Amino acid sequence: MGEVSVRFLGSGDAFGSGGRFQTCIYVRSEGTRFLIDCGASSLVAMKRFGVDPSLIDTILLTHLHGDHFGGLPFFILDARYVSGREKPLVVAGPPGLETRINEAMEVLYPGSVREEPGFVLEFVELTEGEVARVGALAVTPYGVVHPSGAPSYALRVECGEKVVAYSGDTEWTDALIPTARGADLFICECNFFEKGVPNHLDYQTLTDHREELECRRLVLTHMSDEMLRRIENLDAEGAEDGKSFVL
Ligand SMILES: [Zn+2]
Numbered sequence: 107m108g109e110v111s112v113r114f115l116g117s118g119d120a121f122g123s124g125g126r127f128q129t130c131i132y133v134r135s136e137g138t139r140f141l142i143d144c145g146a147s148s149l150v151a152m153k154r155f156g157v158d159p160s161l162i163d164t165i166l167l168t169h170l171h172g173d174h175f176g177g178l179p180f181f182i183l184d185a186r187y188v189s190g191r192e193k194p195l196v197v198a199g200p201p202g203l204e205t206r207i208n209e210a211m212e213v214l215y216p217g218s219v220r221e222e223p224g225f226v227l228e229f230v231e232l233t234e235g236e237v238a239r240v241g242a243l244a245v246t247p248y249g250v251v252h253p254s255g256a257p258s259y260a261l262r263v264e265c266g267e268k269v270v271a272y273s274g275d276t277e278w279t280d281a282l283i284p285t286a287r288g289a290d291l292f293i294c295e296c297n298f299f300e301k302g303v304p305n306h307l308d309y310q311t312l313t314d315h316r317e318e319l320e321c322r323r324l325v326l327t328h329m330s331d332e333m334l335r336r337i338e339n340l341d342a343e344g345a346e347d348g349k350s351f352v353l
């Protein structure tokens with residue numbers, strides 16, 4: 107009872123490293139189905155892995171970079187014209203998300219924002235440090251270090267009795283400690299192996315802080331080609347497109 111499954115539909119970075127899809131994490135419980143992030147390639151990834159977009163209740167966004175939210179215009183157009191979506195869709199993320207998503211739609215498909223969606227589309231702005239009830243979920247955003255034109259968050263998501271947490275993109279910040287504490291699964295970006303690149307995490311820094319992350323299971327994602335080459339030989343678990351976890 108109360109089982110939650112987590113599947114990576116996209117575990118890649120912005121640059122298609124390893125031929126992976128951009129960030130898209132599909133979570134399913136008895137009560138709801140939702141995505142955490144919806145990178146530009148996510149509609150393709152959903153169809154590749156047999157996930158019906160019209161059954162998704164909620165999309166949670168960590169930050170407003172294209173490899174994390176750029177799939178929204180395609181998702182919304184698919185809902186209007188292909189999947190025949192009827193149920194409401196809630197998109198929750200950093201302040202300003204509605205404007206950024208509408209701007210992205212207008213650039214990619216001029217006139218598309220003014221068209222009737224045919225379903226209720228609701229945007230919810232998440233405030234740093236405040237628990238938000240989003241459908242069946244309790245979502246806590248923690249501010250992280252990653253400039254994206256709006257606040258960037260790590261998200262801690264309570265789904266029934268399980269907790270899924272995700273760093274989003276960030277360099278090390280102590281905000282990751284409460285994000286991960288007690289989580290059944292903590293998904294953490296690990297873009298690089300060696301220290302030195304700002305605004306992202308690397309394996310060496312993560313190793314320095316590993317004991318502060320009091321999660322039940324840690325999975326690394328958003329890896330560059332260099333990090334992907336090394337992951338097999340490291341004492342760490344890496345995400346892969348299509349890989350599932352049952353919590
Ligand atoms: Zn990213």
Ligand SMILES: [Zn+2]
Pocket residue numbers: 169171174252254275
């Ligand atoms: Zn980013």
